[in-house]
Amino acid sequence: MLEIKNLHARIAEDGTEIIRGLNLTVKPGEIAAIMGPNGSGKSTLSYILSGREDYEVTEGDILYNGESILELDPAERAAKGIFLAFQYPVEIPGVATMQFLKVAMNEQRKARGEAELTTPDFIRRVKDAAEKLKIDQAMLRRPLNVGFSGGEKKRAEILQMALLEPKLCVLDETDSGLDIDALKIVADGVNALKSPDRAVIVITHYQRLLDYIVPDSVHVLYKGQIIRSGDKALALELEENGYADIIEEAA
Amino acid sequence: MNMQTTNQPIGRMTVAETALVEAFGAQFGELPGNGAVAGTRDRLLDDLKKAGLPTRRIEAWHYTDLKTLLRTVPEAAPVSAIDPLAPLVEGSVVLSVLQGDADDGASADGIEIAHFKDKLADGSAVAGLTALDRDDAIGRINGSFVRDGFAISVPANAELEEPIELQVLHAGGQIHTRFPVSFGAASKATIIERHRSVTDDAALVSSISDIVLEDGAEITWIILQSQGAADTHLGQIRVKLGTNAKLKLFVVNAGGKLVRQELRIDVEGEGADLTLRGVNLLGGEGHTDVTLVLGHNVPHTNSTEIIRSVVFDRASGAFQGMIRVAPDAQKTDAKMACNTLLLSDNGEFSAKPELEIFADDVVCGHGATVADIDRNHLFYMMARGVPENKARAMLVHAFVAEIVEELEDEKLVEALEGVISAWLERHA
Numbered sequence: 001m002l003e004i005k006n007l008h009a010r011i012a013e014d015g016t017e018i019i020r021g022l023n024l025t026v027k028p029g030e031i032a033a034i035m036g037p038n039g040s041g042k043s044t045l046s047y048i049l050s051g052r053e054d055y056e057v058t059e060g061d062i063l064y065n066g067e068s069i070l071e072l073d074p075a076e077r078a079a080k081g082i083f084l085a086f087q088y089p090v091e092i093p094g095v096a097t098m099q100f101l102k103v104a105m106n107e108q109r110k111a112r113g114e115a116e117l118t119t120p121d122f123i124r125r126v127k128d129a130a131e132k133l134k135i136d137q138a139m140l141r142r143p144l145n146v147g148f149s150g151g152e153k154k155r156a157e158i159l160q161m162a163l164l165e166p167k168l169c170v171l172d173e174t175d176s177g178l179d180i181d182a183l184k185i186v187a188d189g190v191n192a193l194k195s196p197d198r199a200v201i202v203i204t205h206y207q208r209l210l211d212y213i214v215p216d217s218v219h220v221l222y223k224g225q226i227i228r229s230g231d232k233a234l235a236l237e238l239e240e241n242g243y244a245d246i247i248e249e250a251a
Numbered sequence: 252m253n254m255q256t257t258n259q260p261i262g263r264m265t266v267a268e269t270a271l272v273e274a275f276g277a278q279f280g281e282l283p284g285n286g287a288v289a290g291t292r293d294r295l296l297d298d299l300k301k302a303g304l305p306t307r308r309i310e311a312w313h314y315t316d317l318k319t320l321l322r323t324v325p326e327a328a329p330v331s332a333i334d335p336l337a338p339l340v341e342g343s344v345v346l347s348v349l350q351g352d353a354d355d356g357a358s359a360d361g362i363e364i365a366h367f368k369d370k371l372a373d374g375s376a377v378a379g380l381t382a383l384d385r386d387d388a389i390g391r392i393n394g395s396f397v398r399d400g401f402a403i404s405v406p407a408n409a410e411l412e413e414p415i416e417l418q419v420l421h422a423g424g425q426i427h428t429r430f431p432v433s434f435g436a437a438s439k440a441t442i443i444e445r446h447r448s449v450t451d452d453a454a455l456v457s458s459i460s461d462i463v464l465e466d467g468a469e470i471t472w473i474i475l476q477s478q479g480a481a482d483t484h485l486g487q488i489r490v491k492l493g494t495n496a497k498l499k500l501f502v503v504n505a506g507g508k509l510v511r512q513e514l515r516i517d518v519e520g521e522g523a524d525l526t527l528r529g530v531n532l533l534g535g536e537g538h539t540d541v542t543l544v545l546g547h548n549v550p551h552t553n554s555t556e557i558i559r560s561v562v563f564d565r566a567s568g569a570f571q572g573m574i575r576v577a578p579d580a581q582k583t584d585a586k587m588a589c590n591t592l593l594l595s596d597n598g599e600f601s602a603k604p605e606l607e608i609f610a611d612d613v614v615c616g617h618g619a620t621v622a623d624i625d626r627n628h629l630f631y632m633m634a635r636g637v638p639e640n641k642a643r644a645m646l647v648h649a650f651v652a653e654i655v656e657e658l659e660d661e662k663l664v665e666a667l668e669g670v671i672s673a674w675l676e677r678h679a
Contacts, residue, residue: 050634078636090631094649103645108636160635
């Protein structure tokens with residue numbers, strides 16, 4: 001589903017190289033965890049996957065279902081089924097949450113040549129998904145993410161993910177700022193989306209989230225490269241010993 | 252006679268100035284008014300001739316050099332049949348002025364409505380035909396040429412349930428209208444002053460509204476200017492606020508080639524409150540100038556002013572906001588903000604807030620920002636599959652809609668948001 005080959009990327013503005021020869025393959029149905037210390041390039045990788053302009057790919061390629069997506073803008077990638085759950089969801093005053101959801105869902109459908117949703121169908125979908133994530137209707141009446149607590153923002157991200165039904169979900173530190181109850185709700189939301197044709201990349205600092213979203217593979221990112229891959233045992237090992245040993249080994 | 256092709260200036264007058272003088276001559280004896288009105292018209296035109304159209308050297312016109320920008324004046328167009336439009340807000344009482352003439356059938360329950368041309372004919376309108384100061388070109392032009400409009404009086408304690416829409420439509424040519432409107436003590440009403448062109452033919456429009464809020468009146472007044480791309484719109488609103496009067500004044504500019512909206516407001520009663528909100532949608536080659544002169548003339552009055560502008564293409568805009576606080580106007584609370592989204596490298600916007608404070612116990616502030624769309628907002632929306640153009644349009648819409656939502660009246664908010672959406676769809 002996703003194949004990242006020898007990827008090199010830098011910050012467009014000042015040329016700082018962040019990703020330095022990254023290789024990663026994720027298969028349909030797989031849950032892949034990417035872990036790594038601060039500054040290893042985890043968030044940058046999520047932005048590059050979703051096409052943020054601030055980064056420039058200088059070498060290598062990203063293949064999604066066998067096709068390079070480097071030339072696609074974020075909206076085109078989203079329509080192809082790539083979804084990024086933001087570490088820090090953006091507050092947008094003046095844009096109503098419901099309106100935004102409807103536009104996003106219908107624009108993606110349009111881009112894929114599907115019929116737009118009728119309003120009753122749309123409302124029913126939002127209501128069902130919101131209920132599962134324990135999202136209050138009052139929250140949906142507010143402007144997008146405005147005044148949401150940290151936990152509400154993360155739940156709203158998973159709500160969008162559930163509604164947009166992406167094929168490749170990238171969760172960027174979705175666990176940060178969540179208490180244990182909120183973490184369970186979010187994890188349940190992600191697990192509910194598990195399917196043989198959908199892959200999930202979970203970017204996280206801590207093993208904690210992986211108790212709830214159990215990964216098929218774990219990859220350690222350091223200085224812009226995957227320096228070690230393994231199964232979920234690797235996450236437990238990291239939890240126990242920290243990153244120092246693995247980093248030393250790779251050096 | 253074709254004024255547009257009068258290329259030879261008479262003396263030092265420009266083509267447009269010459270055309271105005273000739274148009275006045277051509278309408279001699281035809282403009283409504285008794286002897287006193289005719290004399291006032293002559294005097295105003297004479298002042299206009301002597302002073303000429305204002306240039307950028309005149310402080311009040313610094314960002315809108317009318318002498319240079321008003322290149323021609325369209326020939327007075329024959330009266331053509333124009334049908335009134337559906338009101339902006341369903342259920343409104345529509346008082347239409349079509350091609351400069353007030354509709355004869357206009358009426359509304361519970362309020363007094365007269366044709367302004369009748370007020371000219373009997374001379375009772377003469378006192379209002381003035382220039383407010385020596386730079387008041389709009390007062391002069393309108394006073395010289397005004398033909399009609401509505402004089403409206405809302406009785407004390409009246410609460411009008413439906414908005415009144417002053418629908419000023421034209422099909423090009425010269426249109427000069429006037430709307431003296433007085434709101435009796437403790438009355439409540441919403442007025443929508445809507446200016447619109449129904450053809451692509453160029454027009455010169457001048458329109459003045461003289462508004463008086465008696466004590467305790469609570470009024471929402473909306474100016475919706477959507478003139479054609481070739482039109483010049485010279486608007487002026489003269490407002491007096493009495494004790495505890497509350498005015499929400501919304502100005503939406505969504506059209507016109509050369510637009511000047513002057514807001515001359517005097518807060519004259521203690522406890523009065525002014526909310527001014529402006530939305531400028533600027534595109535094409537148009538130039539739009541909103542100039543506020545606000546006097547807090549007595550103690551204990553409040554005002555807030557927020558102007559939000561979006562600039563596309565080669566459009567330019569200016570906001571001049573002058574707040575004067577009189578020496579004894581203690582406890583004045585006035586806050587002014589001017590925020591602009593500059594969406595084109597060729598666009599331009601100038602903001603000039605000015606405070607003249609002669610009292611020492613006041614809270615007054617102003618701020619201005621000019622920015623592009625927030626890249627984080629744009630990326631977030633695109634990452635959810637909203638194409639860039641659509642995302643931009645939604646963000647621009649949000650920027651101005653935030654102001655409109657303050658109106659609270661749901662029907663009104665929906666109608667104005669519709670105007671904004673339609674404009675953005677055409678321009679963004």
